[in-house]
Structures are given as C-alpha cells and as structure tokens.
Amino acid sequence: MRKLIPLALLFALASPAALAQSVAQMQAQNDALTNAFAKSDAAAVRAMYGENAVVLPDRGETVRGPDLLKFWQAVVRRIGHFKRVTLEVQPLGPGFALEIGRFSFQRWHDLAETSGKYVVVWQKRDGDWKRITDIWNTDR
Numbered sequence: 001m002r003k004l005i006p007l008a009l010l011f012a013l014a015s016p017a018a019l020a021q022s023v024a025q026m027q028a029q030n031d032a033l034t035n036a037f038a039k040s041d042a043a044a045v046r047a048m049y050g051e052n053a054v055v056l057p058d059r060g061e062t063v064r065g066p067d068l069l070k071f072w073q074a075v076v077r078r079i080g081h082f083k084r085v086t087l088e089v090q091p092l093g094p095g096f097a098l099e100i101g102r103f104s105f106q107r108w109h110d111l112a113e114t115s116g117k118y119v120v121v122w123q124k125r126d127g128d129w130k131r132i133t134d135i136w137n138t139d140r
Contacts, residue, residue: 022091054132055071084102099121
C-alpha cells in the first residue's frame with residue numbers, strides 16, 4: 001500500500017489538470033513580464049530571474065546574473081509590445097520546470113514585428129518561480 005501512494009501522487013502531478021495549472025502559472029509570470037516591458041521597467045524584468053540566471057539571447061552573447069540588469073536596461077529601451085505565450089510546461093522534478101513558448105515584440109525604431117520561440121528553465125525558491133535559464137530565437 002505504501003508504494004501506491006507515491007505512484008498515485010506522481011500520476012496526480014502529471015495529470016492534465018496539474019499541467020494546465022502549471023501552464024496558467026507560467027503564463028501569469030509571462031503576463032507580469034509583459035507588464036514590466038510595457039513600463040520599460042528593467043529592474044522588474046531582472047527581478048523575475050534567479051540570482052545566477054543565464055540568458056542566451058538570439059544572435060547575442062550569453063549574459064549571466066550580475067550583468068542581467070544592464071542587459072535588460074538596453075533591451076527594454078529598444079523593444080515594445082512584448083509578449084510571451086506559454087505553450088507547454090514540463091515538470092523537471094521538485095521545484096523545477098521547463099517551459100516552451102512563443103514570443104513577439106516590436107522594435108521601437110521601425111515598429112517591425114519579430115516573433116519566435118523560447119525555452120525557460122524555472123526554479124521555485126521560497127515560494128516564487130524564477131527563470132534560471134532563458135533562451136530564445138526568432139523565426140527568421
């Protein structure tokens with residue numbers, strides 16, 4: 001009987017309802033990111049990442065924790081109408097998840113729209129989900 005409890009818990013965590021809740025949770029995080037971009041609030045964007053997070057931008061150098069605020073300050077000045085849409089969330093174990101999604105934004109200087117896909121590794125610490133690895137690339 002004791003062996004059935006962990007197995008039942010595993011199935012409950014992997015159920016469509018549990019995964020849908022995770023998608024909703026991550027989408028809420030992405031909505032907060034969209035709001036921070038709308039306000040050009042680089043500090044709020046930075047706060048959504050773990051202390052030692054790694055960002056791997058399309059056509060750019062890897063950016064690590066201490067340099068993330070400077071990176072996001074430059075980014076929020078260049079783009080607007082930023083949006084991320086969570087498509088899929090996969091649990092990676094206690095306190096970790098993988099998110100796959102789509103993004104779009106407009107560059108301020110010419111209003112050209114750019115879209116693409118991304119992958120984020122999340123870690124839950126002290127009750128809050130933080131991005132610890134974030135990689136994206138454009139569709140073209």
